[in-house]
Amino acid sequence: MTQKAPTRRKGGWPAVASVAGATFTVVTSEMLPVGLLTPISHDLAVTEGTAGLTLTVTGLVAAISAPSLIPMLGRFDRRTVLCALLALLAAGNLLAAWSPAISVLLLARVLVGVGMGGVWAVAASLAGRLVPPRSAASATSLIFSGIAVASVLGVPAGAFLGELAGWRAAFAGAGGLSLLVLAALALTLPPLPAEGDVRLGAVLRLAGAPRVRTGLIVVALVVTGHFAAYTYVRPVLEELSGVDAGLIGTLLLVYGLAGVAGNFAAGAAAARSPRITLLVLGGTLAVTMALVPILGLTALAAAGLLVVWGLAYGGVSVAAQSWMLAAAPQAREAASALFAGVFNAAIALGALVGGLTADAAGTTAVMWLAAAFAAGAALVLGVGPRVSR
Structure with a gap:
């Protein structure tokens, strides 16, 4: 047989x-x-x-x-x-x-x-x-x-x-x-x-846990700031950097490819230390977006800043998810659900805040506001509770 x-x-x-x-x-x-x-x-x-x-x-x-x-x-x-x-x-x-x-x-x-x-x-x-x-x-x-x-x-x-x-x-x-x-x-x-x-009440209570709450605040600040700026990156490149319309697509492709590389680099780093990885990413985003109106006055300089921006923001999702899983290892799905909810809400909020700021004060102000959001995220990480890898 x-x-x-x-x-x-x-x-x-x-x-x-x-x-x-x-x-x-x-x-x-x-x-x-x-x-x-x-x-x-x-x-x-x-x-x-x-x-x-x-x-x-x-x-x-x-x-x-x-x-x-x-x-x-x-x-x-x-x-x-x-x-x-x-x-x-x-x-x-x-x-x-x-x-x-x-x-x-x-x-x-x-x-x-x-x-x-x-x-x-x-x-x-x-x-x-x-x-x-x-x-x-x-x-x-x-x-x-x-x-x-x-x-x-x-x-x-x-x-x-x-x-x-x-x-x-x-x-x-x-x-x-x-x-x-x-x-x-x-x-x-x-x-x-x-x-x-998992009950809805448990999901909402999880948001109040100090380490989970810190992760959600960081996600909200970084993603809101990013989308406030990125939604208006085309007018910024055209008005401040003098980039031709035909070159915009190429620069955004370069930005995207840098984001893919940043995703894998940050994933490896976040496995060792989610907090340090997010601190570096938030600080890099703050400095880069603040420098765009100051140094990004030529197409070449703008391209260089976009590469750094892409590398940093490309790592945010995976590093923030690593933080959330470390903050709530016994409630991974609930933590991921909160993360996804805050992330998507921040996308909508960022586009709204960016639009209001651009209409009221111009695109340069949008970049500085976005930098302030990212710097705020780094500050929260610096003073907030830590998580083990």
Whole structure:
């Protein structure tokens, strides 16, 4: 009688790569309207400002859904949950591609926001369950690289597809990508039973724990400052640095590539010391953004500052996640959900604060305000409680 060969346990690096594909897909889906606002507004007969709500709505819904979904998911297997969330993301993108009116498009973007918040909250804490402990830091960096790579490849690819075949084709492509990632998750992830029954009250109470609270404040300050400045980086480069419009895309690509490198460098450093890593990143961002109006007066100088900016900000997500996991090792999903909620809320707040400041005092003031936010984050880290690696 022949013995049946033992089945190989799923998981490991193929599963980590699939989860990275999920983070890439949700961030690409979130940011897709950035390069498509003009054709969307023309096709649906709305202003570009109204079309811009497709981005705002998604970020706000993700900020709310990230901390609230984890208690709702209860003890559902996280493998099943991730697959369901990718299916929801696919449905949102495909509905967006079909949308006959702005109201339908906004509804589709609500679905994308729910999918995005849920995927980020669940995926961010999975690295340690998919690979051995010694590889958890590298796996976390790979999962978060999906965010950085989406800004370099995902959004420009969507804009390019929109130019070739129309904005609806770009959303349809994002829907198809969501289904492919769903299949990859189903094939590579092992069963991932819930680590505990998390209640909403417990999630909110966790936010009051000193080390968790410090991490959330740092995330709020750094991300708000970054997006206040980065939202207006184009006018800054054109007005202060004299960069030609045709060179803007190249400089932003360089910035994005630096961000990918910063993500992996910070992941390795944060495994040793999340606090020191975040201190360095916050301080570097503060100095770099403050120097843009002073030293970034030529295209070459601006490019150099953008590289440093990209390296520093590219490491923020993975370093902050390392802090949150170290601050609440027994409540990893709840901490990740809070992290994702605050991060997405800070994106919306940063764009709002940057716009108000730019209108009131100009783009130079935006850069200095952003630097002050980053410096505030470094100050909080300097005086606040510490976490063990």
